[in-house]
Amino acid sequence: xxxxxxxxxxxxxxxxxxxxxxxxxxxxxxxxxxxxxxxxxxxxxxxxxxxxxxxxxxxxxxxxxxxxxxxxxxxxxxxxxxxxxxxxxxxxxxxxxxxxxxxxxxxxxxxxxxxxxxxxxxxxxxxxxxxxxxxxxxxxxxxxxxxxxxxxxxxxxxxxxxxxxxxxxxxxxxxxxxxxxxxxxxxxxxxxxxxxxxxxxxxxxxxxxxxxxxxxxxxxxxxxxxxxxxxxxxxxxxxxxxxxxxxxxxxxxxxxxxxxxxxxxxxxxxxxxxxxxxxxxx
Ligand SMILES: NC(=O)c1ccc[n+]([C@@H]2O[C@H](COP(=O)([O-])OP(=O)(O)OC[C@H]3O[C@@H](n4cnc5c(N)ncnc54)[C@H](O)[C@@H]3O)[C@@H](O)[C@H]2O)c1
Numbered sequence: 001x002x003x004x005x006x007x008x009x010x011x012x013x014x015x016x017x018x019x020x021x022x023x024x025x026x027x028x029x030x031x032x033x034x035x036x037x038x039x040x041x042x043x044x045x046x047x048x049x050x051x052x053x054x055x056x057x058x059x060x061x062x063x064x065x066x067x068x069x070x071x072x073x074x075x076x077x078x079x080x081x082x083x084x085x086x087x088x089x090x091x092x093x094x095x096x097x098x099x100x101x102x103x104x105x106x107x108x109x110x111x112x113x114x115x116x117x118x119x120x121x122x123x124x125x126x127x128x129x130x131x132x133x134x135x136x137x138x139x140x141x142x143x144x145x146x147x148x149x150x151x152x153x154x155x156x157x158x159x160x161x162x163x164x165x166x167x168x169x170x171x172x173x174x175x176x177x178x179x180x181x182x183x184x185x186x187x188x189x190x191x192x193x194x195x196x197x198x199x200x201x202x203x204x205x206x207x208x209x210x211x212x213x214x215x216x217x218x219x220x221x222x223x224x225x226x227x228x229x230x231x232x233x234x235x236x237x238x239x240x241x242x243x244x245x246x247x248x249x250x251x252x253x254x255x256x257x258x259x260x261x262x263x264x265x266x267x268x269x270x271x272x273x274x275x276x277x278x279x280x281x282x
Contacts, residue, residue, distance in 0.1 A: 023054060024082055025250075030060030031261050036110050038064045038102065040091060040154070041119030041171070044075045046221045048171055049119035051249025055257040056115070057083050064110075066091035066102055093120070093150040103157040113161035115260045118154050118170040121223060122146035127185050128226060135185050147189040148196060155200045155211065165208025167260045170197060172213040172271060174279055182228045194271050201269030210268035214256050217247045217275030241276030 023045070037056060041049035042065055053063050064087035067076035073090070080088045087105055091098050106113055123146075127139025135143075151170045158168060175183030176190035194213050201211035218224065218233045227233070238246050255274045258264060273279045 025054065025058045027058040027060075032056060032257060033060035035061040035114035035260065036064070036106075037061060037113060037115035037117065037166075037260070038066075038087075038106060038158075039117040039119070040066050040102075041117070042066075042076050042079055043068065043072060043222050045079060046219075046249065047119065048216060048219060048221060048249050048252050049117060050079060051251075051253035052117045052119065052169075052256045053079070053083055053253070054250065055253030056117075056260070059257050059261075061115070061257075061260075062086060062110075064088070064102075064106060068092050093146055093153075099150070099153060099157065103154075103161065107161055110161075112163055113158055114164070114166050116154060116158045116166070116168045117256065118151045118168070120146060120150065121171070121186065121189070123186050123189070123226075125226070129228065130184065132185055132188060140185065143185050143189050144192065147186065148193045151193060152196055152200065155204065159204060159207070159209065162204075162207065162209045166210070167264075168200070168204075168209065168211045169256055169259070170213050172197075172215045174215060174217075174273070174275065176215075177279070180233070182230075182233075186227075197271065198269045205268055210259075210265070212259055212268065213271040214252060214259075215271050215273045215275065215279070216252045217241065217273075217278050219247065219249060219252075221249075237275065237278050240281050241278040242281065243276035245276050247274055247276060 039049050039053045041047060057063050063083045063085050065080050065085050066089050067073045069092055087109060089102050089105060091102050093099055123143040124139050127135050127143055155168055170193055172190045172194050175187035176194050197211050197213040204211060217237045224230050252274050
């Protein structure tokens with residue numbers, strides 16, 4: 001299939017008539033001014049990727065965004081307008097050529113890339129909802145493909161654009177380290193993802209490219225709605241985290257943006273927990 005190059009779009013200016021007020025916070029210190037990056041994984045205004053996009057934009061960075069398909073576009077486009085995103089393109093990693101087309105568009109429009117946020121995961125219901133030992137080959141392959149391989153492929157495509165160095169992020173979860181009820185095969189995929197982060201950090205480090213996994217506590221997003229008894233996870237996190245609070249997508253965004261700043265230039269290969277300290281508690 002031909003790459004979806006023609007779908008590159010410069011978004012039209014934000015129309016606020018009748019809409020709630022823009023949600024990008026006012027931040028005086030534009031610590032990421034001049035940085036340009038791609039954020040993949042905004043489905044709606046509950047997405048972790050949206051929390052990241054708001055933070056990067058608030059700190060002055062430019063943000064390119066993607067949407068899964070035409071159905072998702074109507075939710076993502078208004079958010080892209082708020083971000084004043086110069087690049088808005090479709091990206092379903094299962095559609096051949098779409099990932100390459102996004103990086104090609106960035107190459108021709110910006111010529112380089114400073115940061116990349118990979119915030120996507122998927123597992124078919126029949127794979128996610130069963131025991132790990134029962135997962136079939138197809139369900140396993142699909143889970144690993146979207147949730148882990150796409151991260152490595154995006155690192156591969158970002159590398160030549162990060163000629164001046166850069167920072168790459170992906171989103172993981174504590175279920176990679178501990179057996180979390182109902183997280184199942186996604187825990188296996190996240191363990192592979194965290195390992196992929198370390199190898200990518202080692203391989204790309206000499207080029208000034210840093211790579212991190214961000215591990216947020218549970219957040220009520222669309223992806224999370226596919227996990228049975230998710231409310232129990234939220235209750236447990238709220239009750240046991242040292243901060244006695246749940247994290248928000250804004251907390252995740254701010255911490256991610258911090259790691260993209262030059263002040264964090266010697267931090268790489270990390271899995272950073274944004275979970276109120278939940279992971280240190282037995
Ligand atoms: N919500 C949580 O509690 C939580 C906690 C820790 C980590 N995470 C991780 O954060 C990331 C973002 O999830 P979220 O919670 O913001 O949910 P979300 O539903 O808002 O985002 C998931 C995104 O993945 C995208 N996606 C799925 N398959 C895709 C494909 N084939 N091609 C391109 N995009 C695809 C969806 O379009 C969506 O934008 C995921 O990796 C998730 O595992 C979530």
